[in-house]
Amino acid sequence: MSFSQKVAEDLLVQAARFCCLCRQYKGTKIEVHHIIQEANGGSDEHENGIPLCFDCHAEVESYNTKHPRGRKFQPSELKRLRDDWFGLVASGKAPSAAVSQDEDTELIRFYSQCFDRPAFQDYFQQEGTMEAFDKAIEDTITAINTGCLLSRDGKTLAMAKGKSYLHNQQWRDQMDVIVDILKAIRSRYKLAIQLGQIQVGNGNHSRQFYCFHDSELAQWMDMTRAEVLQLFSNICKEAGIKTLIFPRKRWRNRHY
Known part of the structure; x- marks a missing residue:
């Protein structure tokens, strides 16, 4: 399964099509990432989605738990980053x-x-x-x-x-x-x-x-x-x- 058109659209609008990690405008070069993967019980609901550009999406998914190096993006961290960016967009403080x-x-x-x-x-x-x-x-x-x-x-x-x-x-x-x-x-x-x-x-x-x-x-x-x-x-x-x-x-x- 994947996010419905409505859920994906709502997330992209809230992010103004900026990546929630690097905070750059990406236009069509953006994806909606499952914060908790479907294989791990993650849902296709709004709360589990975060708009990411191709590079940041790859970065988030690149962590290898079998050979851990560095610090993995935690679901709670991704949600905080997403909500902080959504707040900036909603308040008009985010750059166009x-x-x-x-x-x-x-x-x-x-x-x-x-x-x-x-x-x-x-x-x-x-x-x-x-x-x-x-x-x-x-x-x-x-x-x-x-x-x-x-x-x-x-x-x-x-x-x-x-x-x-x-x-x-x-x-x-x-x-x-x-x-x-x-x-x-x-x-x-x-x-x-x-x-x-x-x-x-x-x-x-x-x-x-x-x-x-x-x-x-x-x-x-x-x-x-x-x-x-x-x-x-x-x-x-x-x-x-x-x-x-x-x-x-x-x-x-x-x-x-």
Whole structure:
């Protein structure tokens, strides 16, 4: 058996077609889950139903009692989460689907500005300043995490919100991955300096120069930054804004 059309419709209306766990608008990508499974005596009544998106539904059902790890969603917990969300919808305090999408799109547009810098445009071996490269990666991480976009000299260029404010759970998860990769880039850069794979020195007029002793390092940096922009571009496509490409600046051979 399954929920009747009337019961399922009532639950979806009460949730405004938002998932009661991740609290994102899902439209048609939503299901009505039995809080207590039918095999365990659960009914098809309203009290036993909770609207969940595909991902959260899979998460709730993925717990393996034969090989327990983590904490299982308990029926009482699911009911509390459902009733709390229903209460927000009924009180008018829950964000509308349009507002959630618009807010997320604006945040993605803001993060796109964070990647509009040479550290994501030039090949690694063509970077003008290694210290500036590392600082740009650091500032990008800060902007995504906190919503504060800084210039090279530390001045605030723009303010928004950090990735934790994204309503779209998938976008938030992807931004988490992007930040982790950016942190890995910084760690790899610092290790390269320690191992002497990048040599930093001073030339005339105190202008710094760089010698690269590991071609694979440069390839890794280029491939990893391209991966970051590809992940972010996937989000941009879903948000309907311009995607990013690495490298944007291509150096052409000059004929004299």
